[in-house]
Amino acid sequence: MKIMPCPLNGPRNIQEFICAGPVEPHPDPSRCSDDEWAEFVWLEENLAGVVREWWCHAATSYWFIAERNTVTDEILATYPADRVFSERVDFAPLALPEPPAPPEPPKAPAPPPPAEAAADTPAGDAPSDDALPLAPKETGG
Amino acid sequence: MMERLPEPAGLLLDRSEPVAFSFEGRRYQGFRGDTVASALAANDVTVLSRSFKYHRARGIHSLSGLDANTLVQVGPAPNRFADREPLAAGLVVTGQNYWGTLRHDRMAVFGLLHRFFPAGFYYKAFYKPRWTWPLWARMIRRIAGLGSVDTAAPHGYFDKQYLFCDVLVVGGGAAGLAAASQAAAAGAEVVLVDENAALGGALLHGRFDAGGVRTADTRTALAGEVEADERISVMTETACLGWYADNWLPLVRGNRLYKLRTKALVVATGCLEQPLVFRNNDLPGVMLASAAQRLIKLYGVRPGRRAVVATASDDGYGAALDLLDAGVEVAAVVDLRTDAPRSGVGDALAARRVPVHAGAAPWEAVPQRKGPGIARVRVAKIVEDGVCAPTVDSFTCDLLVVSGGQAPAAALLRQAGAAIAYDSRRQTTRIDALPAGVFAAGGVVGAAGLDGVIADGRRAGWQAAAHAGLDAGPEPAAAPDGDAPATAKGVWPIFPHPDHKAFVDFDEDVQVHDLEDAIAEGYDHVELLKRFTTNGMGPSQGRHSSLNAVRVLARATARSVDETGATTVRQPIVPVTMGHLAGRSFEPVRYTAMHFRHLEAGATMMPAGLWLRPEYYGEPARRQALIREEAKNVRDNVGIIDVSTLGGLDVRGPDAAEFMNRMYTFAYLKQPVGRSRYVLMTDLGGVVVDDGVACRMHEDHFYVTATTSGVDNVYREMLWYNAQWRLKVDVSNVTAALAGVNIAGPNCRAVLETLCDDVDISPEGFPYMGVREGHVAGIPALFLRVGFVGELGYELHVPASQGEALWDALLEAGRAHGIRPFGVEAQRLLRLEKGHIIIGQDTDGLTTPHEADMAWALAKKKPFHVGIRSVRMQAEKGLTRRLVGFEMPGVGVEQPKECHLVIREGEITGRVTSVAYSPNLDRIIGLAYVAPDQGEPGTRIEIRVDGGRMVSATVAKLPFFDPDGARQEL
Incomplete structure (x- = not known):
């Protein structure tokens, strides 16, 4: 059985861990196209080579990032997620009109972003389309 | 019984302890230390099994537990290797795969029909016409069986153990012993594994010098050194099943599977002696040189009376000398080589006047007319590789000892990813490169000569210890020159015969x-x-x-x-065996704090995730009636149910409300302190995955419940998202820290009034969906006023250590008010009357909030919750199904079951997810998925029940009972 070097718990049997797939940017759900969203949710790159992946040590519910070569199954580096995700992420107020909720017939378009949401989401922090991708600040070694 | 050879032959025998056993119904005697195969050989039993396809008689071939010739049935255990199976008093051993007797197998007729069984004949003969295959399959299984499984045999006890070491050495031959000693000398904790009963490997049976004393002396010295070393744990009769990533190796000894993790591995598995291929090379009496030597040296059994030795290397010369020493007449040594270099064993053999036929091969073993063995061997000159001259010499013999050279036992190295190449000059494989942490020593890497093998073992042990991080000191000395025999060119060992076999x-x-x-x-x-x-x-x-x-x-x-x-x-x-892999069954079960109270009350327990929950209380024979009584008592008086298995999550921090708003579909930013709110979670695909209630304990603190089986995933998801969002919030899973009781029914306020003095439980002071902190019977508790079962009710969450005390206090205080506990089944009925869904029962892996008619739980104005985009895209696409209530008359109708299909004009439009007879309403009520246009109350739907009959139901408005919620808001 492989050993996963956990940044929190040290080397442990890999059966104690859960792999949650590649670390990839989440598209802004209120601005991306349907196709972009569907691709993000349903399609995987399945890259042959070095990928960055989310791993969780199940017993301690600790999430971290591992760089793994999917061809050789070598784990090249593991590090805490805050090496990549170091900044608070916020979501822009709704940009899309409120869709109808079937089976009822469509109602009037949704009102503008509510005061509550606007107040809790400072406009200055609203990430743009290309800022939202959770770009790495640093890669581990 | 045949007389055993005098000592030192019979190294493994304890001659003071005779052991009686039976084979094929006849009684025999061997000694302690024998295997079944060696004891049978000592009793002149040469046929151990019948071959798989032609049912040819087979006997000892390798005598090392590595070939199928020795497979026998030992009591209830099929397919045991007779040459591994230790002899024990009273063993009942039988042959396998024959019809009649082992000596006279009627199915041996297949051997005469061999031309009708070409390679791949299964694929050719039985597939047309297709309907005949089951008939053939049944017949083939009968004919081509191995042992038989005794299904009535008692279960064996198997278990597992973890081992850790610095250096694992696999193989206890000269190289492995040297490697273990060297690594231990460097301070390593060493485990040495060998599959045989005694350490020594080829030193136990081989002969590398004319005098034949060197192997025994070397073995005694090396094994003694290892056995005296406290740092070395020796595991004999232990098989290594394979190599897994990062030096993780499963070992089997007895009834135990060990999982060993080592920092460094030394593979010293040596070589496997290879057979020669010629006509009738499988007859009983044809055996590998090492097998004959094992019989003599380990078990004191003379393998035959008159032998011919056919060899492709010097190994056969050593065996010939051993045979002579054991009193076997050696008629001839047939050496496949023409250019065999001079050697000590060769000279010794010449001195004993054994004729050597160089450049010749065994062309055919001629079977006995009446017995199963060989009568003579026909030997011919080799003209070119695999081709012999037509003229032959014939030698009468009852034993043909063959040695086709050595092949490295490199399975572990191959699995570890070693680069292995074939050396065509020596006609054997060699190891070119090894992965980190894996070392190889001795014959498996082509080390030659005893001194060379030992030096190679010391080198590997030294390297392994250094790899394990130990100060291994200076590199050990290389082998002195001159010991290794000159390597001969490999020889071609295959001689096909026009008459086959x-x-x-x-x-x-x-x-x-x-x-x-x-x-x-x-x-x-x-x-x-x-x-x-x-x-x-x-x-x-x-x-x-x-x-x-x-x-x-x-x-x-x-x-x-x-x-x-x-x-x-x-x-x-x-x-x-499967037993080793399965081990002991180990299924963890979680008990709530009140578990033993439920048992005392006669509850039938049912699994819920890892937990056990009371299904109902009382006699199983009255199950249905009890469930209805429990439910009725909640509606009429008051009941309590253990809800400790519900998940509990504490979400704390300045961003707690923002975090809740992102994880769940509803709106939480403005949820007032002291109030609870329903939570619904969707995944990225917009599928409903969990629900519960969120209690706002404080501006910065939510206590959230989750489903019993979903809480671990919810917790993990929360941590995953916040690893990316970096909100100022801390989440902890407090499920196991708390016990929970739901008290519900019109009398419940009266019960609580007697137990609470610091919480105002009046309708005005503690409204529906309120949350309070206080004490019940002196126990600190969190009060949630909720209505899952549709009655006035409170969930009380207390420290798990106080769960039993709370349960007892409630039952005691409620006695005057008709209290009784109710189980999960009654709760399911009660909530169904209210139309409340259970995630995972009424939803599946595709259910969206709109399908489940839960659009009310979607905040309309939020910028984000997990899966929001998917939920909205699905809403735009429109529904493909809906979850609705349905009802049927209470009598005269067959009640559908969960998963029965809703069918319209031959098309499946949905399925039943929950259904029960409601005594309260005197109707059958249920939830089902239906087509979107079947969702209007009053629509007739058809459900196919067991046996294919169709029953009618009517779509009903939810909830079925108390539509205004008047009862729960009392």
């Missing part, structure tokens, strides 16, 4: 011409050839046949053996 693979009765035919048909890749002919697929996994099959393929396709390649050697490399 030259077997490459004994397990599967694969002959040379079978391989050639398959190659001619186009199966000219090693893996294809293996699968089509089944060569190497039997219990011995090609240990004695793969190399020769590759040789045949290489020659037929005019390639080198290296170009031809080798088949993959997978784990397990030796057979392992």
Whole structure:
């Protein structure tokens, strides 16, 4: 059985861990196209080579990032997620009109972003389309 | 019984302890230390089994537990290797795979019909017409069986153990012993594993010098050193099943499977002596040189009376000397080589006047007329590789000892990813490169000569200790020159005969011409050839046949053996029983704090995730009535149910409300302190995955419940998202820290009034969906006023240590008010009357909030919650199904079951997810998915029940009971 070097718990049997797939940017759900969203949710790159992946040590519910070569199954580096995700992420107020909720017939378009949401989401922090991708600040070694 | 040879022959025997056993119904005697095979050999029993396909008689071949010839049934255990099975008093051993008797198997007629069983005959003979296959299959299974499984046999006890060490040495031969000593000397904690009963490997049976004393002396010295070393744990009679990533190795000894993790591994598995391929090379009485030597030296058994030795190396010379010493007449030594270099054993043999026929091969073993063994051997000059001259010499003998050279036992190294190449000059494989942390020593890496092997072992042990991080000191000295014999050119060991019966693979009765035919048909890749002919697929996994099959393929396709390649050697490399893999059953179960109170009250428990929950209380014979009584009592009086298994999550921090708003579909930013709110979670695909209630305890603190089986995932998801969002919030899973009781029913306020003095539980002071903190019967508790079962009710969450005390206090205080506990089944009925869904029962892996008619739980103005985009895209696309309530008359109708289909005009439009008879409403009520246009209350739907009958139901408005919620808001 492989050993996963956990940044929190040290080397442990890999059966104690859960792999949650590649670390990839989440598209802004209120601005991306349907196709972009569907691709993000349903399609995987399945890259042959070095990928960055989310791993969780199940017993301690600790999430971290591992760089793994999917061809050789070598784990090249593991590090805490805050090496990549170091900044608070916020979501822009709704940009899309409120869709109808079937089976009822469509109602009037949704009102503008509510005061509550606007107040809790400072406009200055609203990430743009290309800022939202959770770009790495640093890669581990 | 045959007289055993005098000591020192019979190293493993304890001659003071005779052991009686039976084989094929006849009683025999051996000694303690014997295996079944050696004891039978001592009793002149030469036939141990019948071959798989032609039912040919088979006897000892390797005597090392590595070939299928010795498979026998031992009591209830099938397919035991007779040459591994320790002899024990009273063992009942039988042969396998015959019809009649082992000596006279009527199915041996298949051998005469061999031309009708070409390679791949299964694929050719039985597939047309297709309906005949089941008939053939039944017949073939009867004929081609191995042992039989006794289903009435008692369950064995098997368990597992973890081991850790600095250096694991696999193989207790000269190299392994030297490696273990060297590593231990450097301070390493060493485990030494060997599959045999005694350490020594080839030192136990081999003969490398004319005098024949060197191996025994070397073994005594090396093994003594290892056994005296406290740092070395010796595990004999232990099989290593394979190599797994990062030096993780499963070992089997007795009834225990060890999982060993080592920092460094030394593979010192040595070599496997290879057979020669010629006509009738499988007859009982034809055996490997090492097998004959094992019989003599380990068990004191003389393997025959008059022998011929056929060899491709000096190994046969050593065996011939051992045979002479054991009193066996050696009629001739047939050396396949023409240019054999001079050696000590060769000179010794010449001195004892044994004729040596160089450049010759055994062309055919001639069977006895009446017995199962051999009568004589026909020997011919080799003209070219695999071709013999027509003139032959004939030697009468009852024993033909063969040695076709050595092949490295490199399975572990291959699995570890070693680069292995074939040395065509020496006709054997060699290791070119090893992965980190894996070292190899001795014969498996081609070390030659006893001194060379020992020095190589010391080198590997030194390297392994250094790899394990120990200060191993200076590198040990290399072997002195002159010990290693000059390496001879490898010789071609395969001699097909025009009349066939030259077997490459004994397990599967694969002959040379079978391989050639398959190659001619186009199966000219090693893996294809293996699968089509089944060569190497039997219990011995090609240990004695793969190399020769590759040789045949290489020659037929005019390639080198290296170009031809080798088949993959997978784990397990030796057979392992299911019992070892299964081990003891280990299914963790979680008990709530009140578990034993439920048992005392006669509850029938049911699993809920890892937990056990009371299904209902009382006699199983009255199950249905009890469930209805429990439910009725909640509606009429008051009931309590243990809800400790519900998940509990504490979400704290300045961003707690923002975090809740992102994780769940509803709106939480403005949820008032002291109030609870429903939570619904969707995944990225917009599928409903969990629900519960969120209690705002404080501006910065939510206590959230989750479903029993969902809480671990919810918790993990929360941590995953916040690893990305970096909100100022901390989440902890407090499920196990709290016990919970739901008290519900019109009388519940009266019960609580007697137990609470610091919480105002009046309707005005504690409204529906309120949350309070206080004490119940002196126990600190969180009060949630909720209505899952549709009655006035409170959930009380208390420290788990106080759960039993709370349960007792509530039952005591409620006695005057008609309190009784209710189980999960009654709760399911009560909530169904209210139309409340259960995530996972009424939803599946595709259910969206809109399908479940839960659009009310979607905040309309939020910028984000997990899966929001998917939920909205689905809403735009429109529904493909809806979850609705349905009802049917209470009598005269067959009640559908969960998962029965809703069918309209022959098309499936949905299925039933929950259904029950409601005594309260005197109707059958349920939830079902239906087509979107079947969702209007009053619509008739048809449900197909057991047996294909159709029943009618009417779509009903939810909830079925108390639509205004007046009861729960009392």
